[in-house]
Amino acid sequence: MTATDTTEGVAGRPSLAGTKSSADKWFRWLLTIAGTSVLVILATMMMFTVFDAWPVFRHEGWSFVFSSTWDPGVSRTEITGQYGALAFIVGTLLTSAIALVVAVPLSIGTALYLTHAAPRAIKNPLTYAVELLAAVPSVVYGLWGLLFFVPVVLRPIMDFVAGTLGSFIPFLGPPVVTYNYFAAGIVLAIMVLPIITAVTREVMSKTPASEIAAAYALGATRWEMMRFVVLHRARPGIIGATMLGLGRALGETIAVAMLVGGSKLIGHSIFLGGQSMAGIIAVTFQEAAPENVKALIGVGVVLFVITIIVNVAARGIVLLTGGHVTGDAAL
């Protein structure tokens, strides 16, 4: 830059070249601090919670995650109870798995229909309707499931399945209690549908028009085009979307806590009650003695670690496939 002559000529001031505005420097610092706050928050999140839960981790060792004896003590200062969170880990994983088994095929079908089969006139209203599911607060899902959906709609279905399939398939047998892993999983499926659909839809809409035209030119029917072009290309995106949905499902608290039944034992059928990791924290926290609180924070740490791993992997996969996680539902 030859700023020297011009600036001196105009304003009679010394050269601006090489000087740095202090306002600029301050501004940059301000934004850097704001940006790093995210790092600080995440780091302290890990630090304080692990620190708080440390006495329980040390007391239990690996049995914290491999034992299912959860027998909280009432001490203020030391660890007297037994804290094995396996039942809650199983509850979280099982409800999330049921949710995904139900939600993923439905999401793929919905996204496929919305992107490549829906008539123009109903495409937008349908998209809005699915996104609307994401705007419903989880406590409303809990309320609706607790007072209407599970006892009225799901209960007969569960009884039927347990009575027929349950007689020869393990984990599906009777007895059926109204609020159980399956009920929580189904409502959870409704809750993760919008995010999986949103990301899948995004990936599917990126299918190159030339490849679609090529498939049709070769004489493919619409389904064959979807099957061999759209689905084939979208596969990694679908995996990423599924894992994002999994992350959401693992962390979901209130709806699961209200519908999973609240048992501290591992149910040997999906129609028996259990408890999830987030659920046990939400339900027992307010009445917990100090040592119990420490154990609950420990459960939170385990949940945090699992969700972070799933989420990072999911975003990585979506990113690698050139997808982009967007949309209100995906935020």
Added chain:
Amino acid sequence: MSIDATPANAHPSLHTRSANAAKRKRKDRMMTGLLIFCVTLVLIPIALILYQVVQRGIGAMSWEFLSKVQPFAQRREGGGYLNGLFGTLYLLVIAVTVAVPLGIATATFIVEYKDSKLSPVIRFFTDVMSGVPSIFIGLYIYALLVQGRIGFSIGFSTLAGGLALSLLMLPIVARASEEVLRLVPDDLRNAAFGLGARRWQVVTKTVLPAASSGLITGSMLAVGRAAGETAPLLLTALGAFVVTPALVNAPQSALPLLIYNEARGPFDAAHARAWAGALELMLLVLILTIVARAVNRNHDMEQ
């Protein structure tokens, strides 16, 4: 497109439908039917949940519900969720005050200082943060501020609840803002630089105003998400039976907390209030979403 050489009649089967073609056609129709079945299955819960909340909610909604606090005993009829509505709005004001400036600043840093080595790191961890379970955010605020791990304690309080919600909103605001800021054309930045503006002037006087409606929309959506959160509030705001104006050392109530507590009980009167509360909460979220979209649409039309 140029199609070369091969004449169409080189392949007779294009004109004579084979038995296979009929089978494929049938499969195509069947799969389209299956897709429509999927969509229908997805639409059923949407219809059910909206219908139930509106129908049962309106039945229990009244002026009394909006203007009174809940009775101490859940089995008693009457009363309302004024304490919850007040608490939710109060918590949201705190959450917005913290999360919106911080989130937009974070996004600005990520987009406007791309040259910084920190920028991609912060972007990545913003993504990570958006995946943190909300209950864990509650545990963090509990360990840090309620329990007073850092030397002082603010107790179960509005401030603790508001901060928990703000941490929930922060990554949402940051990510939404980031997408909007990326859409601001570089021409605009270059023009401002060309007029001799400093970097901070370019950002505050050109880029942010240009993106303002998008930033508002993103923030509103985040508020909508925070308004419906229950889990972190259980561990930070705790819940209260009365309207609580205090900022610290006094538990605060919120609509989701009240719905959660009353839905779990066995009393019909409490359930009725919970449905009305659900309607109130969903209307609140709906209004925020509509305002957010309206802001965005107005802006789009201006351009």
